[in-house]
Structures are given as C-alpha cells and as structure tokens.
Amino acid sequence: MLRALDIHDMLIIDRLALAFQPGLNVLTGETGAGKSILLDSLGFVLGWRGRAELVRQGADQGEVTAEFDLPPAHAARAVLEEAGLPVGDTLLLRRVNTREGRKTAWVNDRRVSGEILRALSDTLVELHGQHDDRGLLNPRGHRDMLDTYAGLASQIAGVRDLWTALGRARKTLYAAEARVAEVRQEEDYLRHATAELDALDPQPGEEAALDTARRTMQAAERIRSDVARAGEALGVQGAEGQLSDATRWLGGAADRAEGRLDAPLAAIERALLELDAAQRGVEDALDALTFNPLELEQTEERLFALRGLARKHNVAADDLGAFADDLRERLALLDNSEKGLADLQRAEGAALAAYEAASATLSEARRDAAARLDAAMAAELAPLKMERAVFATEVTEGTAGPEGRDEVSFTVATNPGAPPGPLNRIASGGELSRFLLALKVCLSQAGAGGITMIFDEIDRGVGGATADAVGRRLAALAAGGQVLVVTHSPQVAALGGHHWRVEKRQTAEATTSTVVPLDPAARIDEIARMLSGDQITEAARAAARALMPAR
Template identity: 85%
Template sequence: MLRALDVHDMLIIDRLALGFQPGLNVLTGETGAGKSILLDSLGFVLGWRGRAELVRQGADHGEVTAEFELSPHHPARAVLEEAGLPVEDTLILRRVNARDGRKTAWVNDRRVSGEVLRALSDTLVELHGQHDDRGLLNPRGHRDMLDTYADLQALLTASRAAWAGLSAARKALYAAEARVAEVRQEEDYLRHAVGELDAIMPEAGEEAALDTARRTMQAAEKIKTDVARASEALGLQGAEGQMSDAVRWLGGAADRADGRLDAPLMAIERAMLELDAAQRGVLDALDALTFDPRALEDTEERLFAIRGLARKHGVLADDLGDFAADLRGRLALLDNSERGLADLQAAETAAVAAYDAASDALTAARREAAVRLDAAMAAELAPLKMERAVFATQIAPGTAGPDGRDEVSFTVATNPGAPQGPLNKIASGGELSRFLLALKVCLSQAGQGGVTMIFDEIDRGVGGATADAVGRRLAALAQGGQVLVVTHSPQVAAQGAHHWRVEKRQTADTTTSTVVPLDPQARIDEIARMLAGDTVTDAARAAARALMANQGVTPA
C-alpha cells in the first residue's frame, strides 16, 4: 500500500508531499493542472519508462521518494530477499534524475539497479488506463491473469514439474544419442586401437622396468669377461689357493716359531673369510650377467612396441592402461547403445505422456475458467451500459512450456455479430475504459495481493448513470485495499474516501503544480465545480451534496 509520495523539482512540481490512505483515493483538477505529472513522478520512482526530460527548469536534479507499507506476505518481500536487500514492513524507494539524464535509485537506502526497481514495482502498483500497455491491455499477461482468476496454482505446479521431467529426459536422450553417434564415427579406429593395446596389455611402470633390463643386458656383454677373470683370480687357481698354501706352510712352522706366527695365521684366516664373501658376490654377479640372447630381443621388442603405441596415441607410456580402459568403455557404450537408448526413449515417452496429461488438465481448467470469466464480464458490463458488448476469452494452441501450451487473449466485440478483436483495437476510448474496469473487477475476486491500483481517467467519455456505475465499482475494488483514481467525473469523485485537488499556480515567471487535500466542505466545492464548471453556484453545491449523499458519503 502506497503511504507517502514526496516529489522535488520534477517538471512543474517544486516540492510536494502527499500522504495516501487505504480505500478509494480521488485526485481531481482542471485539465492541465498537473495530474499526469504526478503520475509521471510516481512512475519515475517505480522505474517505469516515461518522459525523457523530468527535471524542473533551473534545478540541478529532480527527486522522488515513495513509501509503501508491506503486509506480512506481500510479494515484494520475495523480490527484496532475492536481491539481498533489507526486508522490513516499510519499503522506501528513492530515485534521482540528474540534469544530464543520469538516474540513480535506492531501496531502503541501498543502491539498486533499474531492473530490481522494476521487479519491485510489478508487485507494488498496477496502472490502468486507456494506454495501459503494462497491464490488462498486454496480451502477454492474459494467461497469468486467467490462471490467477481460476486459482490454478496446483495445476501449474504439476505442469512445471512435468515439464522439468520432460526436459531432463530429452536432455539425457539427446546427450546419449550424440555420444553414440560420435563413437559410431570412430568405431573402426576404436576396435583397431583396442586390439593393439589388448595384444600388449601394457602396465604402469613397465616401460621403465624394460628400459632398465635392456640397459643391464646390453652392458652385461661388455663386463662379463672381466667378472669371470676376477672370479678365477679369487678361486683355487688364484688367491684362494695361494692363501690356503700359505696357511698350510705357516701352520707347519708355527710350532717351532715360539708363537711369532699365531697373529699372522689369524689375520690370514680372517682374510679368507672376506675372500669367500667376495667370491660369492662375484659368482652372483656372474649368474646375473648370464642370459639368453633372445631375452634381450624380446625385451627390446616389447619396449619399442610400448613406446610406439604411446607416441601413436599421444599419451605417456604409463598412461596406456588407462587410455585402453577409456577406449574399451567407449566401445562398450556403442555395443550397449541399443538397449541404453531404448531405455532413455522409453523414459522420454513416459515424460511426454506425463506432460501431456498435466498440460491437458491445465487447458481444460482454463477453458472452464474462461466460460466463468466471460459470464462474469457480461454481468459487469450491463450496469456500465455495455449490455450489447461481448467479451470473450480466447484460448488457442501455443508453444509448449512449463505453464502449458495455451495462448490466452482477451477479445471484445462492441455489438453482437461484430468481429472480435483485441481490447485496444476494437473499443473506443470510453468503451475501453469500461471494459478495463469490468475486467479488473472480475479479476480482483482472486485477490489483489497488496497491490495499489491506479486508474488514470478510466471514466473518460462516460457520464450520468454509467459514470455512477464506474464510481461504485472503483469503490468496491478499493474495499480492503487501495485504489488511486484520476478523474474528471463528479460521480466518481463523490465515491472517494479521500480526495485531493491538483492545482496549477502561476506567477509572473513561474508555473508550479501542487496537490491540496480536501476537507468535507472543500470536497463539496470541488465536486460542484466538476458539475457546473468555473462558476460554482449554490445550486451546484446542492447537487454536489445530493450526489455525495446518494453515494453514501456524508457531506459537511
């Protein structure tokens, strides 16, 4: 609900502070007094597109502040949360327009983009009038209006879930088909490559082990002869035999040497133990250096084969095993593709059936709601002196989507038998206003959601009993909510719970617009002016009192 509007230096408004109330708020004034400027200022702070030049002449910038009161479940709260803005019971919008055209906006003292501002405005205010391209005249919103009127939230939730399931099923099927098609194009390569790799079955670390073994065998031919000679030099024909002879000779002489040979004998025995260890090591080395020449050929052949495959496929030798496993997996996908694709196709078929059922249920509910809405419109149009007009909710097949596959449009014919067409193409100015009002009355039965409704001269072109019917419906719309109406009709003005007069004030060199709240006596004078013109007579005042009394308003 709009509580306050402050305007500074906008067009011909110098400074203006307004406080609005629940119920029907009426703004009246002579033509050119500035009523449209007031709405332009409100639209500016809400982020709507409007006039390019808004700053008052001579001012550096213009500024508009709007204060709204949010109910506990107002949809603006969700917008604030999504934008990361403070969520409070009071919402303050402020927007500044610099002389150079730059525009800056704040929400609860936080800087915001125009996108956030417009998202909030969609939950705060509805503007209805003969140029209402944001609301009832916009066919893009007609389906949502019908769904709200019929309370189809449960069916919409089911349709959206079915659409999400169908989208996921199709995505999985398309992805699998693409993978199979890609693998099928390289099937010959895959089977040949897997055959080569399976023939060798390389293991991680094998290339390094084969290289080491190859180098060892290549070196063995060069050193084996020297190792064999060393083995002979250490054996019985060499050092071992000579040391054995030395021990035998010294042992025979030790008994006659008075102990002088004991230490040398012990040293030789220790040396013979070390010599034995050396002999065993040399013999082990000699055994290791002895190999079948074919082993070198086999090692080199496998080593070169592994390295060749690594180069061919552009991977490290140690990664050939994982690479082969990947190729086998792709072949398995191809080999099992028929069964896998069949399962995914069955899932897609089931998802299509689920979506068809959900969207068909939506279509049926919409058609039933359309009949009810058309009947409700016929009942509303009769008191507005349009009993011969025909309102029809058209439902046609459209592009499938989360909210079904229906296109909804509101069409009218001003007389029976006349061709149906869009609201703004068929109806004249006065007829269009009454169509819009009747439609809003019918749609409001689904709840206003805390939105402030503004009607800009929606009573243009009507008078008498028709204007009276318009006023009564505006008053009914305002019950439990808030409606602002800019009007030239005394019958509509008499229905207001709160009344302001827009005035233009001129001096020698300036023109400004202001808004004056009216007390009961001032209301009588204003409605009398609307009835009689510039010269307000006692008879006009009496007529104004009678009109207000007839509307249930107690005059002063």
C-alpha cells in the same frame, strides 16, 4: 498499499508530500495542472520507463520517495528476501535523478539496481488507462489474468515442474544420442586400437623395468669377461691358492716360531673369509650377466612396442592401460547403446505423458474458468451501460511450455451480430476503459487484489449514468484495497473516499504544480467546478451534494 509520496524538484513540482489512504483516492484538476507529472514521478521511483528529462529547471537533482505498507503475505517480501534486502512491515523506495541523467535507487536505505526496483514495482502498483499496454491490450498478459481469476497457481506450478522434468529427460536422451553418434563415427578406430592394446596388455611401470633390463643385458657382454678374469684371480689358481699355500707353510713353521706367526695366521684366516665372500659375489654377478640373446631381443621388441603405441596415441607409456580402459568404456557405450537409448527414450516418453496429462487438465481448468469469467464480465458490463457488448475469453492450443500449451486472448463484440475481435481494434476509448474496469472488478472478486491500482482518466469519453456506474465500480474495487483515480468526471470524484486537487501556480519567476487535500466543503466546490466550470453556482453545489453519497 501506497502510504506516502514525497517529490522534490521534479519537472514543475518544487516540493510535494502526499499521504494516501486505503480505499478510493481521487485526484482532480484542470487539464495541464500536473496530474500526469504526479504519475510520472511515481513511475520514476518505481523504476518505470518514462520521460528522459525529469529534473526541475534550476535544480541539481530530483528525488522521489515512496512509502508502502507490506502485509505479512505481500509478494514484495519474496522479492526483498531474494535480493538480500531488509524485510519489514514498511517498504521505503527512494530514487534520485541528476541533471546529467544519472539515476540511483535505494530500497530500505540499501542501494539497488533498476531491475530489482522494477521487480518490486510489479508487486506494488498497477497503472491502467485507455492506452494500457500492460493489461487488456497486451495479449501476452491475458493468460496470466485468466490464471489469476481461476486461482490456478498451484496447478501451474505442478505443470512447470513436469516441464522441467521433461526438459531434463530430453537433455539426457539427446546427450546420449549425440555421444553414441560420435562414438559410432570412430567405431573402426576404437575396435582396432582396443585390440592392439589388449594384445600388448601394457602394465604400469613396465617401460622403466624393460629399459633397465635392456641396458643391463647390453652391458653384460662388455663386462662379463673382466668379471670372469677377476673370478679366476680370486680362485684356486690365484689368490685363494696362494693364501692356502701361505697358510700351510706358516702353519708348519709356527711350532718353532714361539708364537710369532700366530697373528699372521689369524690375519690370513680372516682374509680367506673375505675372499670367499668376494668369490661368491663375483659368481652371483657372473650368473646375473649370463643371459639368453633371445631374451634381449624380446625385451627390446616389447619396449619398442610400448613406446610406439605411446607415441601413436600421444600418451605416456605408463598411461596406456588407463587409455585402453577409456577406449573400452566408449566401445561398451556403443555396444550397449541400443538398450541404454531405449531406456532413456522410455523415460522421456513417460515424462512427456505426465506433462501432457497435467497440461490437458490445466487446459480444461482454463476453459472452465474462461466460461465463468465471461459470465462474470457480462454481469459487470451491464451496470456500465454495455449490456449489449459481448466479452469472450478464447482458449486455443499453442506451443507447449512451462505453463501448459494454451494461448488465451480476450475478444469483444460491441454490437449484437458483429464479429468478435481484439480489444484494441474493436473497442473505443471509453468502451476499453469500461472493459478494463469490469475485468479488474472480476479479478478483485476472485481474490486477485492486494496491489495498489491507479486508473489514469479511465472515465474519459463517458458521462452521465455511465460515469456514475464507472465510479461505483471503482468504489467497489477500492473497498478491499487501495485505488488511485485521476479523473475529470464529477460522478467518479463524488464517490471518492479521499480527494486531492492538483493545481498549477504561476509567479513571475516560475510555474509550479502542487496537490491540495480537500476537506468536505472544498470537495463540494471542486465537484461543482467539474460540473459547471469556472463559475461555481449554488445550483452546481447542490448538484455536487446530490452526487456525493451520504456519510
């Protein structure tokens, strides 16, 4: 509920503070007094699109603050929580407009974007008038109105979930089909490349091992002869034989040398042991340097084959195995595509069937609700002196979507036998206002209230008993919430629970607009003025008292 509205330096409003109440709040005043400026200011703080120039002449900036009460289950709380804003029982909106046109908004003292402000305003206030393009005149909103009337929120949520599941199933299927089509285009390449890689069977680290073996074998021929000569120099014909001779000669003389040859003999014995180790090492080297020339040829062929495939596929030789695995996976996808696609097609079909079934059930619920709404509208139109008019809710099949496949439109026939048509083409201004009011009453009776409703001169073009019926429907609509009405009708004003008069004041320096709360006596005079004009007579006051219900 809108609790308070403070306006500073907006258009011709200098400073204005209003405290609104539950029930039916009525604003009256002469044409041009500034009633539309009041609504422009409220629309500004709510983030609605409006006039470009709003700052009062001579002021640096204009500012509007609106205070709302938020009951525990109010939809605005979810918007605040999603935006990370403070949530409480009171919601404070403030917006500033500089003379240069820069606009800044705050919600509960936190700076916010215009998008968040508009999201909040959609849960707080509805503005309706004869040129209402957010309600009856906008066919895009008709289905939402019918769904609200029928209380289909949970059913629609289920259909939306099934639509999302269907979208996921289709996305998975289309992606698999595209992947299979892509692989099918390169099937010949995949099969040839896989066979080539399977035949070679490359192993990680194999290139380095082959390269080392190849270089070793290439070097073997150049060094083996030197190693062999070294082996001969160490053998019996070389160092070993000479050391053996020296040992034999010194051993024969040792007995007569009185121990002088013991140390040389021990050293030669150690040398023979080291020489034996050297000989074994040389022999091992000779064995290692001995190779079959065919082995070198085979090693080179495999090394060149590995490097050739690596260049061909633009991968490192050590990555050929992983590359081959990837090719096999793509081929497996192709080879198993028929079964895999069939499974995905069945999943997509099951998701579609579930969506279609839920959508059909939703469509039936909407058709049932349309019949109930039409009957409720007929009952509401009669007190509004439109008992001969026919309001019809048409539910037709449209494009499937997250909220089913129904299109809903409100049509009217204002005279018996006349063909029905869209509201904005068939109904006059006064008739449209009454259709709108009747619909809002029906939605309120269905538990679709909880939002402040503003009716801007919705009674224009009607008078007498019809205006009285309009006022009574507005009062009934306001009984469970809050309604603000800008009106020129004394019958409507008389039924208000709270009454303000919008006045324009002129001085030599400036023209300003203000809003004055009216006490019971002032209300009688204001309604009398609306009945008789500038000259308020006692007869007009008596008529005003007769219009006002007893309290």
